[in-house]
Amino acid sequence: MHSGLTIGEFAALTHLSVRTLRRYHEAGLLEPATVDTFTGYRYYSAEQIPPAQVIHRLRQLDVPLAEVKSILATDDPGRRADLITGHLRRLEEELDRTRSAVVSLRQLLRPEPADLQVELRSVPGRTVAAIGDRMALDGVVAWYDAAMAELDAAYPPAERTGPPGGRYANELFADGAGSVTVYRPVRDPRAAGRIEVVELPAVDLAITVHSGNHDGIDVSYGRLGAWVVAHALAVDGPIYETYVVGPRDTDVESQWRTEIGWPVFRLSA
Template sequence: MRPGLTIGEFAALTHLSVRTLRRYHEAGLLEPAAVDRFTGYRYYSADQIPPAQVIHRLRELDVPLAEVKSILATDDPKRRTELIAGHLQRLEEQLDRTRSAVVSLRQLLRPDPADLKVELRSVPARTVAAVSDGVTLPDVLPWYAAAMAELDAVFPPAEHTGPPGGRYANELFTEGAGAVTVFRPVRSPHRAGRIEVLELPAIDLAVAVHHGPHDDIDVTYGRLGAWVVEHALAVDGPIYETYLVGPRDTDVPDAWRTEIGWPVFRVTPD
């Protein structure tokens, strides 16, 4: 009587190739139930089919072999779930980055500069409620979400006198870290927690509107920057964003509207 399933039979049942099964054996990831000491033939038991299928699914998700081994080695279901969840989170983040890159590339492959409408605007000085901090570029989105949530908690909609905005130091883009401010124009700005009362200076901006989700907002940034340089208007200073319609207004990303304001030489008001 045979000691179990041959490696070929086991490969057919688990959809793991013979070559892969041999590699997993050598790595100590999935050892055969028995190995014939004379022929070297590997034999597997039916009980090994479920763990082999788990390995197959994990490898389809690009879980590294070392992590697969850790997942299979632990007897703690909670720990096993944490290991798998951690990898899934990394995959989701990678998918988001890939999706953003695809959207941007599609926009860049069919540019239409004539579609970009730029307005030269003199923005008066404003007193706003704001949260400011030094932030690294990868942390901007979570930091922004937390700061806006804090502003919204202190200043309800009845207090709002305009859409929220952000001010981003050039170093954030050139060095990967810099000063960031998010703010709300409100009736009675006051301090609370991280919130401060901030005097935004009068400034002249070249303004363009980015339509839709922020996956390809860098394309609009680039087109606006090129327009400013072409018209010899650029000056040093932070970039301003105004969130006319955003995730706090609608859960339909295609409806989002973000104004990007690039500092320019003073223009004559209309």
């Protein structure tokens, strides 16, 4: 007679199915305490219940089997925490992408407003403090946050003369990688570290305002682009964004306002 828990009893206690327990045994993830050499029956010990429950929770979070095995194999609590934290961070990023996609789809399902507010604006040339780089599209948000923090540290509010902005090359959207520049209009632009003094050229823009956070800003881009096709002559050039009100100004997302500027050819009045 064998001591211990049968695979069925162990399955009931851990909420892991018999089929799953067999798969974990074959993968070397959770081996039975003993296996009857004659019948092949698997028996588990009570001490295996906590690690089995850990496995159950990790798998509920979609942690890959290989990572689960690494987590269980390490005796270093810090290393174990790092492995779990890394996966949780990836889950949070995936949730952010899902939320953004849901917001965009909801906006697309609404009837498009016939009265999209677009302003044709001639923006004069400006000298600004800026940080630029070339990068992949999926790295822009993190890079932007770091660059703006650097500009904010170099230029306190008393030195700023307008809201910050960004300039994004067409290739960034078309090819998934391209040049990005973020900048602040300030009284005395000066180079320091990554910060450069940049001359922004005069440009004619078709401008609309995206309200709220950037979830769904792609929909605003699309509607502005459609307006430009119908009402103006688009020209090849970077897209401009001006962060009139943003997270550096208020935590209330509904108050955020981002101007999107599409380069156009404008006839003289």
